[in-house]
Amino acid sequence: MIERSSVEIAGRMIANAKHAVFFTGAGISAESGIPTFRGEDGLWKKYDPEEVASIWGFRRNPRAFWEFSFALRNKLFAEPNPAHYAIAELEEMGIVKAVITQNIDMLHQRAGSKKVLELHGSMSKLDCLECKKEYDWGDYIEEFNREEVPRCKVCGSWFVKPRVVLFGEPLPRDVLEQAIEESRMADVFVVVGSSLVVYPAAELPYIAKSCGAKMILVNSEPTVADHIFDVKLYGKAGEILPQISKIVKEMKQKS
Numbered sequence: 001m002i003e004r005s006s007v008e009i010a011g012r013m014i015a016n017a018k019h020a021v022f023f024t025g026a027g028i029s030a031e032s033g034i035p036t037f038r039g040e041d042g043l044w045k046k047y048d049p050e051e052v053a054s055i056w057g058f059r060r061n062p063r064a065f066w067e068f069s070f071a072l073r074n075k076l077f078a079e080p081n082p083a084h085y086a087i088a089e090l091e092e093m094g095i096v097k098a099v100i101t102q103n104i105d106m107l108h109q110r111a112g113s114k115k116v117l118e119l120h121g122s123m124s125k126l127d128c129l130e131c132k133k134e135y136d137w138g139d140y141i142e143e144f145n146r147e148e149v150p151r152c153k154v155c156g157s158w159f160v161k162p163r164v165v166l167f168g169e170p171l172p173r174d175v176l177e178q179a180i181e182e183s184r185m186a187d188v189f190v191v192v193g194s195s196l197v198v199y200p201a202a203e204l205p206y207i208a209k210s211c212g213a214k215m216i217l218v219n220s221e222p223t224v225a226d227h228i229f230d231v232k233l234y235g236k237a238g239e240i241l242p243q244i245s246k247i248v249k250e251m252k253q254k255s
């Protein structure tokens, strides 16, 4: 059980923020039905990340990556949950200035968030690693639905890769730079659903903390970085964030 008072403290911090920034991970989408990587029902219990989610694995055998993606197919078209909507509402109120996400599922945008920094890219674009031709997701949706490994429509190569960051690949530089800047500017920094073990993403909360942000954690279990947080709320994001957004709304109405 989360203590009501801790949720209220977090709500008050966020309501008084001039520049709140959210940082999200796979846990925020768990209640939309997308499995996380680590933890109890994590994907890495079933798949080998070296094989299916690294750039060298992809170069060796793109089929393994695609079969992993086909297995997740239904999950990739999940709907945002109350946690995504609560963050979008806080942005609409002018409190949240940016959402930095490690997720590739685009659920923040679908919930209405405008300023979303996708540290690990998304499935919306694909690139041919051979001839560099760029594609939209829609160009390959039929092949994907038929569970066929996509082949470049220009050069015939099998190395057509969604613009997601695989293990062994650098993060998109401009996005990372903006995320660092937002973390520096944050007066309140809220981490939601991340184990904080994937670098360099996991460095951002430390940057925010060292620049003086008040730190809030919403996660179903403790993380390796719990000591940097002022308020820790252990539980489901889809239950906690709507409560926070309600408190913020009430406080704003009163003032």
Ligand code: NAD
Binding pocket: 024, 025, 026, 027, 028, 029, 030, 031, 034, 035, 036, 037, 038, 039, 042, 102, 103, 104, 105, 120, 192, 193, 194, 195, 196, 197, 198, 218, 219, 220, 221, 223, 235, 236, 237, 238
């Ligand atoms: P992670 O899997 O390492 O950690 C997820 C954390 O969320 C865990 O600590 C877990 O306890 C917590 N959690 C689970 N359900 C929750 C809930 N309902 N409410 C609150 N917390 C909950 O995820 P990560 O830190 O994001 O790192 C994994 C990497 O995997 C990232 O790089 C990300 O790109 C990628 N990934 C993305 C998706 C997606 O796009 N939805 C899904 C899986 C993995």
Ligand code: ZN
Binding pocket: 128, 129, 130, 131, 132, 133, 152, 153, 154, 155, 156, 157
């Ligand atoms: Zn090509």
